[in-house]
Amino acid sequence: MPINVPYSMPAREILENENIFLMDDKRAATQDIRPLNILILNLMPEKEKTETQLLRLLSNSPLQVNVQFLRTETYESKNASRSHLEQFYKTFSQIKDHRYDGMIITGAPIEHLPFEQVGYWNELTEIMDWSINHVTSVLHICWGAQAALYYHYGIGKYQLPQKLTGIFNHQLQNATVKLLRGIDDEFLAPHSRYTEVFEDEVLACEDLILLSSSKEAGPFIMMSKDEKHVMITGHIEYEALTLAEEYQRDITKGIACDIPKDYFPGNNPNNKPVNRWRSQAYLLFSNWLNYYVYQETPYQWK
Template identity: 65%
Template sequence: MPINIPEHLPAREVLKEEKIFVMDEGRASSQDIRPLNILILNLMPEKEKTELQLLRLLGNTPLQVNITFLNTASYESKNVSKNHLDSFYTTFEYVKNRRFDGLIITGAPIEHLEFEDVLYWDELKEIMDWSKTNVTSVLHICWGAQAALYHHFGLNKFKLSKKLSGVFQHTLTDPTIRLVRGFNDVFEAPHSRYTSVSIDEIEQNDDLKLLAVSDDAGAFIILSKDEKHIMITGHLEYDACTLGEEYERDLKKGIDIEMPQNYFPNNDTTKQPLNTWRSHTHLLFSNWLNYYVYQETPYEWE
């Protein structure tokens, strides 16, 4: 999928080196096709890393995609330069009168807070409510998934006894669902969180369907019955090194943290972890863009 992103976005050169098809605005405008418009609400602190991770995945099918990055107006990130935000991001005020084919709401390291105590919770609620009528399909990741389950379906998160960090096996509950078409019956995926959601509450909710579950990590892929909302409780978008970087960061902060499970080869932190989830990550994003965005979105929103 050729992705149309701002010319000077730092991720552009890395994507080109990785042979990801990046298109400039001139070439995009010359193609007589209707591109998909994807909005990314990036709540992660290290925004440039998340940009690169998501753009890799959005650039891997035959569709043309225009990307718009969104950040919160009610809270200013402290881990990215204001110049970067001003150059490549916009706020909800400037997109609320538009319609988008897809929306991605990322995770955020704020699980210790009640949802109502998050500084931008009211703004996020407004965006989630707006998405019901202005977005064809919404993909929610990690804390973003928990926020969606709470706001749209009334399911609250609960605190774990320790951080869930590592790469875990998951089992499909229904391989016929389009989102997981092509998945292996058992597959691996990384998690990094302090909270979780109840499998029983998901299964008892008539508006939700649990598609993948892990004995160690719990509920993983949840789909709303109307297929508009997709909730992913882990981080399929993570690079091979991401969990290790988070582990080192927490150690430097003096946090009493365990080594990520099933991650470092032979639990040796000097050895490079392997990405054992990449193919399923690409497949999930490809299935989402094809079946839930491209096949469902009207050619002309009006």
């Protein structure tokens, strides 16, 4: 997919070095096609890393994609420069009169807080309400998935006795759903969180379909029956070294944590981990873009 990325965005150079097909506004304007417009609400602290991860996965399709990053107005990020946010991000008040073909709501390291105590919770719920009539399909990741399950379907999150971190095996629960086309019956994906949702509560919700789960990590991929919402409780967008960076960060901060499960070769943090979930991540994002965004969105929003 030729993905339209601002020329000065830091992710651009990284992705070009990986031979990802990128274009800028000038070239995009010469193509007489209707691009998909994707909105990304980036709640992760290290904005630039998340930008690169998501743009990489959105690139694997023949569709042209325009991406707009969104930040919160009620909370200012402490880990991203103001100039970066002002140059590449908009706020909800700036985009609320627009419509988007797809939207991604990322995770956030705030699981210890009840949802209502999150500083931008009211703003997030306003955005989630707005998305119902202004976005064709929304993909929610990790804490973003838990927030969607809670707000839209009344399914709560529960504290784990210790951080769930590592690479876990997952099984398909409903292989006939389009989102899972081409996905292996069993596949690996990263998780990094302190809370969980209960599978029995997901199964009891008549508006949800459980698509994939893990015996150790619990429900992984869920979708609303109206295909409006996709929830992923893990971080399939992570790069090979992301969990290692998080582990070293926790160790440096003096946080007691286990070595990420089944991640470092030989369970030795001195050994460089490898990416064993990349193909599933590309396919999952490509399926979402194709079947739930491109195939469903109107050519011209009214």
